Amino acid sequence: MTKRALISVSDKAGIIELAQELTSLGWEIISTGGTKTTLDNAGVATIAIDDVTCFPEMMDGRVKTLHPKIHGGLLARRDLDTHLEAAASHEIGLIDLVVVNLYPFKETILRPDVTYDLAVENIDIGGPSMLRSAAKNHASVTVVVDPADYAVVLNELKADGETTYATRQRLAAKVYRHTAAYDALIADYFTAQVGETKPEKLTITYDLKQPMRYGENPQQDADFYQKAIPTDYSIASAKQLNGKELSFNNIRDADAAIRSIRDFKDRPTVVALKHMNPCGIGQADSIEAAWDYCYEADPVSIFGGIVVLNREVDAATAEKMSKIFLEIIIAPSYTADALAILQKKANLRVLELSFDAQDASEIEAEYTGVVGGMLVQNQDVATVAPSDWKVVTDREPSEQERVALAFAWKSIKYVKSNGILISNDHMTLGVGPGQTNRVASVRIAIEQAKDRLDGAVLASDAFFPFADNVEEIAAAGIKAIIQPGGSVRDEEVIAAANKYGIAMVFTGVRHFRH
Structure with a gap:
């Protein structure tokens, strides 16, 4: 037949x-x-x-x-x-x-x-x-x-x-x-x-982009999938110009990096990350100076880190970055000379990513797998203008402190909870991430920032549950704090700040990141 x-x-x-x-x-x-x-x-x-x-x-x-x-x-x-x-x-x-x-x-x-x-x-x-x-x-x-x-x-x-x-x-x-x-x-x-925001069935589809050698650890199998309708501002859409294939941990760290820099559009900014926590953030009038501040913020932790820059990388900045071991560099573009310098390091992963679609990337939902289920939420893209801050202490922050507090508040958003960050008006000085109690995070950040605390301010991703945090901050000589507020002990915390002449600002917005 x-x-x-x-x-x-x-x-x-x-x-x-x-x-x-x-x-x-x-x-x-x-x-x-x-x-x-x-x-x-x-x-x-x-x-x-x-x-x-x-x-x-x-x-x-x-x-x-x-x-x-x-x-x-x-x-x-x-x-x-x-x-x-x-x-x-x-x-x-x-x-x-x-x-x-x-x-x-x-x-x-x-x-x-x-x-x-x-x-x-x-x-x-x-x-x-x-x-x-x-x-x-x-x-x-x-x-x-x-x-x-x-x-x-x-x-x-x-x-x-x-x-x-x-x-x-x-x-x-x-x-x-x-x-x-x-x-x-x-x-x-x-x-x-039809504007349905909570459909009874979750229907999403992804395309295999890259089978991975392994996941977080060698004993874990893993693969990298990209949305069927690609998100332009994402690591999945980045163009790799140099280096080894991205690993599972590389991709997660790089994703955290490109999220964390979205709030710093106005000025040249460089963010360095390790294990999905920012270890240094620098901001200046040039990308080279921003790199200098980022590196100075924590020259130890940046070793083996992921760096994202929000302006074109020039030769001078590339030369400085090439002198240390970095896993990944991400930027919107590179000059020919800068790229030639970075490509001399065969294993350095150099990614080019269009920053034009940053705002569009913020509307994408986040999916977190749990055993037997999945959690879905919108991204934490809430911003609070300094004009909406509430000064809750007798002392008002100075103008210089206000600028530093604004920088610190942008920087704290992607620090793992419990998160504490100390900065001045152009660079981070100390980061205390992911501790099981907030006072431990305060101590880590202060220890990292010691000897550099002139004009420093402190940001906390969530409220202070006890006044002991303020006691530690006051002992270090820090004179301005920004935090969400909302604790049942806010009055005790405010009283402690007033006792030590510390200016404290409440934003009313929490930035937990588990």
């Missing part, structure tokens, strides 16, 4: 060669629309879909393959006589191979001129239906959705006249992943269109 293939693709890469090989193997080819035209023009004999269905294509192509003579040919079980008899009595020819890929819905909604009606028209109905029918009957039918699999199918057909069950099963699984991802994009689009 002559084998039949049904071919209908929007991505026509390699389709002519596939059809030619099938024809040479004696297969008949059923085809539709633009695919049929492409194959006919290439001299490949095809059968029109309406010649199979004896029913005209209609409604602008919306109805053409949704027909029993198509789906009966795909779904008939070859091991059941009742199925084969039904097919014969209704003149349904069996279809042994389906090659289909879908209307370009993703590409359509990414178009700047996309309209709602255009998006809807690019929702494929017949294609997913044929794929699902063929995949369900993979015991007998081979189904191909990815041009990358054409060679595998052809090699098996040439060798044995049919594909193996293992191949059909693998391709069927790929089909269901493909149609699930396709439907997830459509669901996400419609959910956004």
